[in-house]
Amino acid sequence: MKLATWNVNSLKVRLPQVIEWLKINQPDILCLQETKLSDENFPEHEIAAIGYHSIYTGQKTYNGVAIISKQKGDKIFTALPDFLDEQKRIIAATYNDVRIISVYVPNGEAVESEKYSYKLRWLPALNRWVEIELKNYAKVALLGDFNIAPEDRDVYDPEMWRDKVLCTVPERDAFQNLLSLGFFDSFRLFEKPDKSYTWWDYRMMAFRLNRGLRIDHILLSDALAKTCVACDIDKGMRKIERPSDHAPLMVELRI
DNA sequence: ATGGTAGAGGATCTA
Numbered sequence: 001m002k003l004a005t006w007n008v009n010s011l012k013v014r015l016p017q018v019i020e021w022l023k024i025n026q027p028d029i030l031c032l033q034e035t036k037l038s039d040e041n042f043p044e045h046e047i048a049a050i051g052y053h054s055i056y057t058g059q060k061t062y063n064g065v066a067i068i069s070k071q072k073g074d075k076i077f078t079a080l081p082d083f084l085d086e087q088k089r090i091i092a093a094t095y096n097d098v099r100i101i102s103v104y105v106p107n108g109e110a111v112e113s114e115k116y117s118y119k120l121r122w123l124p125a126l127n128r129w130v131e132i133e134l135k136n137y138a139k140v141a142l143l144g145d146f147n148i149a150p151e152d153r154d155v156y157d158p159e160m161w162r163d164k165v166l167c168t169v170p171e172r173d174a175f176q177n178l179l180s181l182g183f184f185d186s187f188r189l190f191e192k193p194d195k196s197y198t199w200w201d202y203r204m205m206a207f208r209l210n211r212g213l214r215i216d217h218i219l220l221s222d223a224l225a226k227t228c229v230a231c232d233i234d235k236g237m238r239k240i241e242r243p244s245d246h247a248p249l250m251v252e253l254r255i
Numbered sequence: 256a257t258g259g260t261a262g263a264g265g266a267t268c269t270a
Contacts, residue, residue, distance in 0.1 A: 009261075009262070009270085010261090010262055010263075012262090012263090013261090013262070034262095034270090036262070036263070060263085060264095061262085061263050061264075061268085061269085062263085062268085062269065062270095107269075107270055109269080109270080115269090147270095201259085201260080201270085202259085202260040202261050202270090203258090203259040203260045203261090204258095204259055204260085205259095206259095206260095242261090244261095245260090245261075245270080
């Protein structure tokens with residue numbers, strides 16, 4: 001079983017890339033973030049034409065998440081139960097006995113901003129709900145754009161990024177609190193090269209200089225982590241013409 | 256020099 005996540009930064013622009021990527025990689029599950037599409041504009045038919053189901057919750061211009069899957073899912077959730085939020089940032093469904101939770105965590109903009117305090121309220125709400133989900137399902141995967149670089153080794157220039165949004169202590173604590181519920185960061189189950197990142201700013205030749213951060217993650221519950229045999233960043237998708245600023249991330253599970 | 260690029264939408268906002 002292959003699970004993947006990809007912040008596409010507009011599914012309208014990236015649809016041909018997503019279709020091609022699905023054909024080549026054949027994941028069972030692909031979680032998308034920043035679709036930037038209202039539900040009536042979601043390209044469900046184009047995706048169905050290559051044999052994939054879609055579930056989605058979106059809005060115009062900003063945010064928007066989806067799960068693309070070979071099998072149809074059930075027990076679909078499109079919001080956190082105890083956190084009123086107009087922004088479409090979470091979608092979950094069950095595929096056989098595997099619970100898939102796909103998130104687009106708020107970016108936070110800057111520590112002094114209202115968006116940062118929203119991020120620090122959003123993360124505990126996620127934590128509370130995921131804790132319940134872990135009681136109901138042994139096999140849980142929490143995937144997406146977390147907008148958090150968990151450690152200094154996940155940042156190209158940790159001193160420059162010290163206490164900047166994506167790297168602050170409260171954000172990293174919130175990420176550790178998620179892991180403490182019983183998750184493993186699948187990327188760190190394996191020996192990986194230094195300077196492995198999933199996001200590079202469009203500006204200042206950041207990608208060419210590999211000035212990136214590892215902010216997209218696939219967290220696996222113990223039952224799934226035991227079956228995980230690979231976790232890889234598809235950096236090639238950041239090299240092509242008109243790329244997303246994020247690369248896809250994918251795990252392979254022996255189940 | 257507080258910049259720069261991309262996407263949406265049609266002036267700025269978000270990242």
